[in-house]
Amino acid sequence: MNLFSPFASNSLELKNRVVMPPMCQYSAVMKDGIATDWHYTHYVSRAIGGTGLVIMEMTNVEPDGRITDRCLGIWSDDHIAPLAKIVEGCHAHGAKVAIQIAHAGRKAEDAVEPVSSSPIAFSSSYRTPRELSTEEVEAIVEKFRLGVRRAVQAGFDAIELHGAHGYLIHQFLSPLTNKRTDRYGQDLTLFAKEVVQAVKGEMPAGMPLIMRISAIEYADGGYGLEESVAFSQELKEAGVDIFHISSGGEGAIGSAVRPGAHGGYQVPFAREIKRKVGVPVIAVGRLEDPVLANAIIGNEDADLVAIGRGMLRNPYWTLEAAVQLKDKAQIPTQYVRGFPSM
Secondary structure, three states: OOOOOOEEEOOEEEOOOEEEOOOOOOOOOOOOOOOOHHHHHHHHHHHHOOOOEEEEEEEEOOHHHOOOOOOEEOOOHHHHHHHHHHHHHHHOOOOEEEEEEEOOHHHOOOOOOOEEOOOOOOOOOOOOOEEOOHHHHHHHHHHHHHHHHHHHHOOOOEEEEEEOOOOHHHHHHOOOOOOOOOHHHHOOOHHHHHHHHHHHOOOOOOOOEEEEEEOOOOOOOOOOHHHHHHHHHHHHHHOOOEEEEEOOOOOOOOOOOOOOOOOOOOHHHHHHHHHHHOOOEEEOOOOOOHHHHHHHHHOOOOOEEEOOHHHHHOOOHHHHHHHHHOOOOOOOHHHHHHOOOO
């Protein structure tokens, strides 16, 4: 098994194990959250470049749930057609497409009034959010459900929920940011589980649900790998099929545990969750060296490898990796003469 082995999860079948992770482009129509020609070119070029799975950037379930007013939205049926155009373009070049559905919570910089699990600011440069009432939390679960309904209508092959990097689902999962006394505070996983169960009801049978999580928090009083393994098990039972393993994002770092800066620093987290929870996982974090990415698959540390910044620099990263690894790649006919014979 290697980077160019096919992968399948339920009805999702990928030609290789290369993933383009979600990376915000801040290029939507101002305030409307509608995808533009930039998004079409950006994503379809990575499909032409050989990526097996393209995950579209953080796409938000309400206007004030975005990081900025230039972020994508999925709160309206007006969003469906522009997203469907991107999906069709990627499909035409052999890639499958997922979309990351999210709410920024206290990290919504342009919101009229940011909201969160508890009234705790992300940092001194952010506004203090208003604590959501129990009824408002229930309403946001419904907004996730309707967002996923629209994503299914747009033709996506998989759905990813953003439960990492200090955004709203993560804010409920974390003891740093969830100080509630209602049922959503008594069980820190409850909001995430309700979102999972709600969106699964909108997804066709066999469509996999991915969740991106932060495996550890780099702050005193935050959770660690033992806790994320435990809540991942609960989320698996609720309906998550694949976990996308990142870390951090909870706010100012105030712990002796510091994030790494070397290639593959998050891979041990992916390996542990894969082993203990028994689910396919996506590894991410400075994995743009093709030899390293290939070794992660070959060593069975993860099932898929996400290439973020490396793919921002080079939309044809996958084709170049195939050349370096001397593996067969589906090079577009129009580009064949630019590549060495393999």
